[in-house]
Amino acid sequence: xxxxxxxxxxxxxxxxxxxxxxxxxxxxxxxxxxxxxxxxxxxxxxxxxxxxxxxxxxxxxxxxxxxxxxxxxxxxxxxxxxxxxxxxxxxxxxxxxxxxxxxxxxxxxxxxxxxxxxxxxxxxxxxxxxxxxxxxxxxxxxxxxxxxxxxxxxxxxxxxxxxxxxxxxxxxxxxxxxxxxxxxxxxxxxxxxxxxxxxxxxxxxxxxxxxxxxxxxxxxxxxxxxxxxxxxxxxxxxxxxxxxxxxxxxxxxxxxxxxxxxxxxxxxxxxxxxxxxxxxxxxxxxxxxxxxxxxxxxxxxxxxxxxxxxxxxxxxxxxxxxxxxxxxxxxxxxxxxxxxxxxxxxxxxxxxxxxxxxxx
Amino acid sequence: xxxxxxxxxxxxxxxxxxxxxxxxxxxxxxxxxxxxxxxxxxxxxxxxxxxxxxxxxxxxxxxxxxxxxxxxxxxxxxxxxxxxxxxxxxxxxxxxxxxxxxxxxxxxxxxxxxxxxxxxxxxxxxxxxxxxxxxxxxxxxxxxxxxxxxxxxxxxxxxxxxxxxxxxxxxxxxxxxxxxxxxxxxxxxxxxxxxxxxxxxxxxxxxxxxxxxxxxxxxxxxxxxxxxxxxxxxxxxxxxxxxxxxxxxxxxxxxxxxxxxxxxxxxxxxxxxxxxxxxxxxxxxxxxxxxxxxxxxxxxxxxxxxxxxxxxxxxxxxxxxxxxxxxxxxxxxxxxxxxxxxxxxxxxxxxxxxxxxxxxxxxxxxxxxxxxxxxxxxxxxxxxxxxxxxxxxxxxxxxxxxxxxxxxxxxxxxxxxxxxxxxxxxxxxxxxxxxxxxxxxxxxxxxxxxxxxxxxxxxxxxxxxxxxxxxxxxxxxxxxxxxxxxxxxxxxxxxxxxxxxxxxxxxxxxxxxxxxxxxxxxxxxxxxxxxxxxxxxxxxxxxxxxxxxxxxxxxxxxxxxxxxxxxxxxxxxxxxxxxxxxxxxxxxxxxxx
Numbered sequence: 001x002x003x004x005x006x007x008x009x010x011x012x013x014x015x016x017x018x019x020x021x022x023x024x025x026x027x028x029x030x031x032x033x034x035x036x037x038x039x040x041x042x043x044x045x046x047x048x049x050x051x052x053x054x055x056x057x058x059x060x061x062x063x064x065x066x067x068x069x070x071x072x073x074x075x076x077x078x079x080x081x082x083x084x085x086x087x088x089x090x091x092x093x094x095x096x097x098x099x100x101x102x103x104x105x106x107x108x109x110x111x112x113x114x115x116x117x118x119x120x121x122x123x124x125x126x127x128x129x130x131x132x133x134x135x136x137x138x139x140x141x142x143x144x145x146x147x148x149x150x151x152x153x154x155x156x157x158x159x160x161x162x163x164x165x166x167x168x169x170x171x172x173x174x175x176x177x178x179x180x181x182x183x184x185x186x187x188x189x190x191x192x193x194x195x196x197x198x199x200x201x202x203x204x205x206x207x208x209x210x211x212x213x214x215x216x217x218x219x220x221x222x223x224x225x226x227x228x229x230x231x232x233x234x235x236x237x238x239x240x241x242x243x244x245x246x247x248x249x250x251x252x253x254x255x256x257x258x259x260x261x262x263x264x265x266x267x268x269x270x271x272x273x274x275x276x277x278x279x280x281x282x283x284x285x286x287x288x289x290x291x292x293x294x295x296x297x298x299x300x301x302x303x304x305x306x307x308x309x310x311x312x313x314x315x316x317x318x319x320x321x322x323x324x325x326x327x328x329x330x331x332x333x334x335x336x337x338x339x340x341x342x343x344x345x346x347x348x349x350x351x352x353x354x355x356x357x358x359x360x
Numbered sequence: 361x362x363x364x365x366x367x368x369x370x371x372x373x374x375x376x377x378x379x380x381x382x383x384x385x386x387x388x389x390x391x392x393x394x395x396x397x398x399x400x401x402x403x404x405x406x407x408x409x410x411x412x413x414x415x416x417x418x419x420x421x422x423x424x425x426x427x428x429x430x431x432x433x434x435x436x437x438x439x440x441x442x443x444x445x446x447x448x449x450x451x452x453x454x455x456x457x458x459x460x461x462x463x464x465x466x467x468x469x470x471x472x473x474x475x476x477x478x479x480x481x482x483x484x485x486x487x488x489x490x491x492x493x494x495x496x497x498x499x500x501x502x503x504x505x506x507x508x509x510x511x512x513x514x515x516x517x518x519x520x521x522x523x524x525x526x527x528x529x530x531x532x533x534x535x536x537x538x539x540x541x542x543x544x545x546x547x548x549x550x551x552x553x554x555x556x557x558x559x560x561x562x563x564x565x566x567x568x569x570x571x572x573x574x575x576x577x578x579x580x581x582x583x584x585x586x587x588x589x590x591x592x593x594x595x596x597x598x599x600x601x602x603x604x605x606x607x608x609x610x611x612x613x614x615x616x617x618x619x620x621x622x623x624x625x626x627x628x629x630x631x632x633x634x635x636x637x638x639x640x641x642x643x644x645x646x647x648x649x650x651x652x653x654x655x656x657x658x659x660x661x662x663x664x665x666x667x668x669x670x671x672x673x674x675x676x677x678x679x680x681x682x683x684x685x686x687x688x689x690x691x692x693x694x695x696x697x698x699x700x701x702x703x704x705x706x707x708x709x710x711x712x713x714x715x716x717x718x719x720x721x722x723x724x725x726x727x728x729x730x731x732x733x734x735x736x737x738x739x740x741x742x743x744x745x746x747x748x749x750x751x752x753x754x755x756x757x758x759x760x761x762x763x764x765x766x767x768x769x770x771x772x773x774x775x776x777x778x779x780x781x782x783x784x785x786x787x788x789x790x791x792x793x794x795x796x797x798x799x800x801x802x803x804x805x806x807x808x809x810x811x812x813x814x815x816x817x818x819x820x821x822x823x824x825x826x827x828x829x830x831x832x833x834x835x836x837x838x839x840x841x842x843x844x845x846x847x848x849x850x851x852x853x854x855x856x857x858x859x860x861x862x863x864x865x866x867x868x869x870x871x872x873x874x875x876x877x878x879x880x881x882x883x884x885x886x887x888x889x890x891x892x893x894x895x896x897x898x899x900x901x902x903x904x905x906x907x908x909x910x911x912x913x914x915x916x917x918x919x920x921x922x923x924x925x926x927x928x929x930x931x932x933x934x935x936x937x938x939x940x941x942x943x944x945x946x947x948x949x950x951x952x953x
Contacts, residue, residue: 008843012828026757026827033747036711040718040743044736047721051657052728060723061913064663064716072715073708080704083754088697090756095693112533146529147623149688149763153829156760160689162624163528164617167690180838184763184831186522188529189449192834 015154015179015200017136017172018094022156025086032079094157097170101136108141110148110161112187113194121210123226127196129181132206136172149185152198160185173200212315231316234309236326238300246325252297253290256325259318264291278314374911375884376575377486377903393796393893408493409896413500414479415794420504421474424466427511429859431459436818436852439845444835452835453520454536460523461514465545466507468779469637472644473555473590474503476786477583479794481559483887483894484577486568486903491561495554503551510544513537522833524634527615527626531607539608542601549594549601552640556590559583568886570905577885577909578661581668582647585675589636589643592679597633600626624689631682639678641775643671645782646713649735652785653717655883656732657724658912662716670709677706687758696755703753710746714739729881730804734785737812741777744816745770748823766826769819777815784811784862791866792880796893797873800865807861814855821847884911 014020051059106129109116117125120137131137141150141161151158152171159169183194201209212226235241243252258273266289271277280287282305285297305313394411404412434455438447447455478496482489490496513519517537521530530538563576563584576584603614604626613620654661661667683691683699717739726732748770751757761767792798821844830841837845879888884907890899 009828009840010824022756022760025754026751026760029751029754029757033750037743037747040714041740043718044721044739047657047718047724048726048728048736051721051724051726053658053725057725059658059725059913061660061911062662062719062723063660064666065719068719069663069666069712069716073712076711077704077708080707080750083750084701084704087754087756087758088700091687091696091700091759092693094756094759146533147526147689151763151829151831153760153764158688158759158762162617162690164623165690180829182829182831182834186524186526186529186763186833188520188533189453191453192449192831192836 012156013154013175013177013179015173015175015177015198016152016157017174019154019156020174021090021093025090028086029083032083036076036079094169097138097168098136098172101138101170101172104135104137106137106139108139108150108161109144110141110150110183110187110194111144112146113183113190115150115181115183115194115196123210127181127194128199129196130199130201130206130209131171131173133173133176133200133202136170138168138170140166140168142166146187147185148183148187148194151182151184152179153182154179154198158184173198176200176202176205212319227312227315228319229316230309231312231314234305234313235316238305238313241326243296244325246327251294253293254325255317256320257322259320265289266291275314275318278317279310282310282313374907375879375889376571376886376905376907376909376911377889391891392895393891394896395795395893397896406497408489408497410478410482410490410493410496411794411894411898413496414475414477416500417470417474417478420507421467421471424462424507424511425471425859428459428462428467429856431455431462432852433856435459436849438835439837440842440849442837442839442842447835449835450518450520453833454514454518456833457519457522458514461519461541461545462511463775464523464637464641465548466510468641468775469552470503470548470555471783472648472779472786473559473583473586473640474500476579476648476783476790477555477559477586477644480790480887481562481580481583482566483890483898484580484885485563485566485571486886486899486905487562487566488897488899490558491566492558495558499551499554499558502554503548506544506547506549506551509547510541513540513544517541524630525601525604525626526630527604527607527621527623528617531604531615539605542605546598546601549598552590552594556587556594559587560591563587568903568905571886572905574664575905575908576668577647578650578664578667578671579644579647582643582650582671585671586640586643589640589675589678593633593636593640596629597637600629600633603629624686624691627686627689628682631685632679635682635685636675636678638771638774639674641779642782643674645738645779645786646671648782648786648789649717649738651883651885652731652735652789653720654910654912655789655881656729656735657721657726659720659722659724660908660910660913662719662722663712664908664910666712667716670712673709674706677702677709681706684753684758687755688762700753700755704750707746707750707753714743714746728805729788729801730799730808731785731789733805733808733812734781734788737808738778738781738785741773741781741812741815745773745775745777748773760829761826763832764826765822765830765832768832769822769826772815772819772822776819780815781811784808787862787866789881790887791869792876793887793892793894795870795873796876797869798876798880799869799873803861803865807858807865810861811855811858814851814853814858817851818848818855821845821851885909 012019014023104120106120107118108129115127115129117129119125119130129139139150141159142165143161143163145163147160147162149158149160150169154177155171155173157169157171159167161167177200179198179200181196181198183191187194210226212228243250244255246254246256259278261273262270263273263277264270268291271288277288281297282300284299286295286299289295300310394409398407404416407413434447435452438444438452438455444452478490481487514537517540519534519538519541520536521534521538525538525542563580567576606612607614607616607621611619615621615623615626617623650661650667653659681699681703683695684703687696687700728736748766751761752767752770788799788804825841825844828841830837830844876892878890878892880892881888886899886903886905887894889903
């Protein structure tokens with residue numbers, strides 16, 4: 001029960017260039033304030049002990065001292081102004097992105113209660129933002145409904161996203177890792193669940209992320225906009241899930257985590273499930289049938305799945321890790337007319353019937 | 361008067377007025393005072409006596425403090441686990457909104473002006489009552505009506521917008537009683553304005569002979585500055601809430617950008633009132649501290665003028681810094697610069713006050729009864745609250761700390777550590793005057809220590825967790841922040857026990873307390889020169905003031921010598937030829953004159 005006591009963090013991580021500059025000012029103010037408070041507390045303690053009531057000692061009649069008051073007006077004022085000047089400079093840094101970030105502009109749209117991020121390459125993420133280490137990017141945000149705030153503590157960065165206007169910030173991550181993303185402006189019911197992750201990747205990982213096969217966390221879906229994402233959509237559309245699912249009555253092998261593994265075939269041979277094997281299994285499934293399964297997989301010709309689409313589907317299959325396959329729900333229905341459809345369901349119109357009046 | 365030199369009798373303090381006959385409570389047990397000269401419920405409900413109205417405020421704000429405290433307990437208990445221990449998400453949102461709105465609008469804003477301001481302002485300036493006694497009563501009823509309506513709405517519909525009420529969430533998306541709760545705030549605002557007018561008029565017109573502006577107790581200066589803010593600021597929040605209501609009701613585009621409004625406009629208008637409002641909350645507290653520190657250290661305040669003018673300075677400059685709540689809302693770089701600079705300037709008077717208070721203790725003869733412990737606690741906690749404000753007023757550092765628990769910890773150190781402790785100091789200080797009874801010395805001191813320790817430990821972990829980035833208003837949070845939240849919650853319970861304690865020992869004092877006597881602390885203020893509890897019209901005869909407010913240090917009293925023109929001159933007109941005081945030579949010349 002006391003697992004939470006394991007080494008709680010004391011200081012926030014410094015994961016961006018700005019965070020280092022920020023912390024210097026933070027600790028400068030902290031130093032000055034600690035010193036100032038120490039002076040006040042020392043005087044307070046001194047007075048409380050030395051001037052505690054003693055018999056026969058009369059209090060002094062002191063009305064003030066312009067000199068002292070001048071001193072303790074000017075000294076705080078000097079430090080306060082130093083905070084102001086330094087703080088204004090830091091603020092200037094925070095709101096003015098460096099020129100090299102000009103062509104790398106992310107966008108973020110907040111809505112109750114999620115973040116929709118789009119990369120300059122067109123990739124989309126939900127509640128995540130993936131960045132490359134050492135590369136400065138700028139980000140512009142707005143909101144669909146109420147005011148939110150896109151805050152990343154590890155970057156010491158935060159900006160309100162306001163409906164009806166654009167606000168912006170910039171980041172230059174310097175440390176690979178995964179950091180918190182918070183909504184900092186109260187936005188209603190699930191405000192505290194409008195959170196996400198900031199993933200800072202190395203150059204290689206970021207490249208594989210853009211290809212769509214790098215998954216930064218245990219999320220079940222490939223990132224929006226990637227080839228694997230497109231493949232996933234086809235996978236659902238072509239009703240592959242009708243047979244390749246994890247339920248007991250499934251009639252085809254599950255496809256999770258098979259890439260580059262050995263598969264047993266009928267006839268006692270094995271094959272490594274590489275790209276070619278996956279392609280063949282779709283274009284010409286009778287060529288290599290898995291041991292223990294009936295040869296019922298239909299062949300998908302180029303008319304049904306184009307080469308480009310096939311590449312996307314294979315990308316998706318390559319990305320599948322154990323537990324990634326969606327379960328069959330209303331969103332992923334079984335194929336109409338499939339033999340294992342629940343008999344209680346009313347017979348549906350066969351989808352293969354050409355609809356009058358044109359192409360689907 | 362001018363016939364002969366008046367010499368004060370031997371006292372170990374010098375009151376602002378010269379003592380006439382000693383009126384002792386013990387000697388005159390049957391004496392009529394404001395509590396017993398009329399009886400019956402109606403004599404309370406229809407009273408125009410400022411002291412009785414003050415007591416009615418005391419009961420009301422205590423009840424609302426209880427409500428706000430229960431909400432705080434729910435919030436802190438819920439935060440024990442990272443996924444929320446007891447409340448659903450919407451319940452949590454309503455709980456923290458109830459805590460914030462009740463504590464701000466129904467406790468912190470009215471508590472010291474309503475209770476101590478009402479009770480003490482006429483007494484301290486030697487008046488029979490407020491300038492407008494009936495307006496005073498009306499102001500109470502307006503406030504109570506608005507407050508009850510507001511709390512009723514919190515119970516039946518709830519409010520989940522936070523006390524800041526930012527649109528378009530509040531104007532369109534919230535499904536709670538924004539309209540009616542806003543109406544409650546609107547109504548209580550009228551009470552604020554009426555009370556402000558009353559106090560300003562009272563201080564201007566009702567001062568007794570000899571009570572010059574330079575002899576006003578600093579509590580009066582602070583309340584006066586507060587009243588000016590209330591008078592000028594409250595109409596703005598009323599208009600803002602009204603505009604919000606119009607948008608919510610009719611769909612007129614004022615704040616919602618989808619129908620042509622501007623959400624930042626609301627923030628400007630809201631903070632134009634609500635930033636000065638934090639000074640409405642803290643200035644009266646600073647006023648109380650002046651009275652308590654001087655009395656228990658037997659000293660003049662160090663730098664009367666600096667402290668008085670810093671109250672006024674805070675009130676004026678406080679109106680010009682509202683934009684520092686909006687550094688990240690996209691208000692523009694140069695605007696942010698101006699607000700940040702003015703913020704640094706408004707921090708200076710507060711710093712001056714802290715140094716002056718500390719210097720006041722120097723050379724004193726300090727005793728540590730409960731009011732003094734609360735006042736020292738105030739200085740300790742308010743200093744932390746003040747310096748952490750500098751992180752937030754600095755443009756660059758505000759970026760990361762804005763809307764995190766750092767800011768929550770900051771304003772709780774100021775509001776609870778500052779205002780709550782000042783309120784406790786004031787309540788304990790004037791309790792013998794208000795009720796005529798003394799309370800338990802031991803339990804009151806213990807309560808002060810329990811509250812101080814509880815408060816410091818409640819909010820210290822939140823500074824850390826705020827710097828780590830935990831946003832405010834989060835019922836769910838990453839598990840690595842749990843340890844800090846658990847520490848904070850445990851300390852909050854300690855704090856809660858501290859707040860319960862005065863109910864018992866102050867309540868017990870009403871029934872079992874010894875008679876306090878007129879002036880148990882031998883304080884110099886006019887309010888102490890009359891009987892305890894005071895007579896219905898405060899003084900048997902109109903007092904005449906000869907001295908500044910804090911002449912504690914003159915053990916043998918002041919010798920007052922009439923000038924040739926027949927007027928009596930006091931030590932404020934320092935002239936060694938005419939005034940002799942038994943104080944170290946030369947010291948009196950340092951008084952700014």
